[in-house]
Amino acid sequence: MREIAYEEIVKTVRDIIVYSACNLPKDALDAMKAAYENEKSPVSKEVLKQLLENANIASSESRPLCQDTGLAVFFVKVGADVRVVGGLLKDAINEGTEKGYKEGYLRASTCEPFSRANLKDKVGYNLPAIIHFDIVEGDKIDIEYAAKGGGSENVSRARVFPPAAGKEGVIKFVKECISDAGPNPCPPLTVGVGIGGTFEKAVISSKHALFRNIGSVNEDPEMAELEETIKTELNKLGIGTMGMGGTQTVLAVHIEANPCHIASLPVSVNVQCHSSRHTHIVI
Amino acid sequence: MSQVYHLTTPLSNEVVSSLKSGDIVYLSGIIYTARDAAHKRLVDLLDEGKELPFDINGAIIYFVGPTPPKPGDPIGSAGPTTSYRMDSYSPRLIAEGLKGMIGKGKRNKEVIDACQKHKAIYFGATGGAGALLGKKIKSAEIVAYEELGPEAIRKLEVVDFPVTVINDSYGQDLYQMGRAQYEVK
Ligand code: SF4
Numbered sequence: 001m002r003e004i005a006y007e008e009i010v011k012t013v014r015d016i017i018v019y020s021a022c023n024l025p026k027d028a029l030d031a032m033k034a035a036y037e038n039e040k041s042p043v044s045k046e047v048l049k050q051l052l053e054n055a056n057i058a059s060s061e062s063r064p065l066c067q068d069t070g071l072a073v074f075f076v077k078v079g080a081d082v083r084v085v086g087g088l089l090k091d092a093i094n095e096g097t098e099k100g101y102k103e104g105y106l107r108a109s110t111c112e113p114f115s116r117a118n119l120k121d122k123v124g125y126n127l128p129a130i131i132h133f134d135i136v137e138g139d140k141i142d143i144e145y146a147a148k149g150g151g152s153e154n155v156s157r158a159r160v161f162p163p164a165a166g167k168e169g170v171i172k173f174v175k176e177c178i179s180d181a182g183p184n185p186c187p188p189l190t191v192g193v194g195i196g197g198t199f200e201k202a203v204i205s206s207k208h209a210l211f212r213n214i215g216s217v218n219e220d221p222e223m224a225e226l227e228e229t230i231k232t233e234l235n236k237l238g239i240g241t242m243g244m245g246g247t248q249t250v251l252a253v254h255i256e257a258n259p260c261h262i263a264s265l266p267v268s269v270n271v272q273c274h275s276s277r278h279t280h281i282v283i
Numbered sequence: 284m285s286q287v288y289h290l291t292t293p294l295s296n297e298v299v300s301s302l303k304s305g306d307i308v309y310l311s312g313i314i315y316t317a318r319d320a321a322h323k324r325l326v327d328l329l330d331e332g333k334e335l336p337f338d339i340n341g342a343i344i345y346f347v348g349p350t351p352p353k354p355g356d357p358i359g360s361a362g363p364t365t366s367y368r369m370d371s372y373s374p375r376l377i378a379e380g381l382k383g384m385i386g387k388g389k390r391n392k393e394v395i396d397a398c399q400k401h402k403a404i405y406f407g408a409t410g411g412a413g414a415l416l417g418k419k420i421k422s423a424e425i426v427a428y429e430e431l432g433p434e435a436i437r438k439l440e441v442v443d444f445p446v447t448v449i450n451d452s453y454g455q456d457l458y459q460m461g462r463a464q465y466e467v468k
Contacts, residue, residue: 022414041465043285043305043447043457050409050445058414064360067350067413105359107350107433118432151365151387151410183458184365184388186410238465242387242409244447245461275411 002139006086013096018104027213035248044246069106070147079138101126146278155181158268183243186273194268197258202266205256293341294382304455322372336427343383360413406446
């Protein structure tokens, strides 16, 4: 059984949080550059130029890309042959999150649902992190991290359709969601679509779909085709960068599909703004 | 066609009248920050017939909750927050003399109507460009409600702060116009 020190996890998590806040990953940067090249609207093009300049300043001066430095979301796969010594893995991830947000001068954005009181003193600075665990073969700990902003999360939605809704129903649902959202979620967007499973499985899959690299192709040819179809439909909406009008509303559509109950077709749409701060690390 | 302007605050009615949806504006001078909680307090003061903590005539309010500044910096990353949360308060402030708001995302009909009736502008700043926009802010000073933390009212001195006119004083809306132009039915 391989052993990993608690402190190593804390440090790794802290470092990826500080780095991700200021450095747009290559896949997102490349997609934004391509959007800039392809955009037909001069106003949207101007705004895309600002966003590329912003990414440049953020990384060269270590300033957060966006003031909404998000809630910390993790998908963690723990190998069956590894154990953390000196404390619990979950605590280590939370501790690393708090350290990263504090030491990186990032914003503490967790609060109580109704009083809206910030939790930074009561629970911890930007705690708790949102963590999804899975157990897999091997002796590694695989961590996918994203800083998820509020603007794009606020327009996300989920619904369970009858099976007869089919692909057409899914396309229509996603299109309505993005159309209603308009400028609010900071387009150009990545759209995560969770299909099948149970209600909550669809939602979690739509979140996880956003962690995939922009520009990667779905392994399932049927889903890869559906992704392209939905993307084309969404770009017809004309929303453009920050809603100014334009041809580049969506950078990518990512689908994660699961087997589902014979009676239902759950669909979830989770929206990611252009500030797609995500990273992947294996310890 | 979209024009480019360099303007200094406060804004006069003449300047406001010259701006049209889609124009790009570089703002210099003083702007004030306020989010939901601060807006509520401002409107409460007006309801009680009390004075506001800053002169609202010709003023611009920026909807922002910045990251904490690094040592030596006036402010951290400072991009706009979603504006609709201020929709229920903005018309009241516009009627009192507010001439500009900076945020991101759609406003409701009451705000758009108030902009037309009292001559005011809703500007969009680029959401997610917090590092770039933070650098256009040269100084920041808390003027009220320090206890609200990132939501306190701050007086910012800005130079060439880039914004786009979304809603002008003629009832136009760039979000609708821009989208109609590029929508494929
Ligand atoms: S939606 Fe994204 S880019 Fe826009 S303000 Fe929120 S985190 Fe920043």
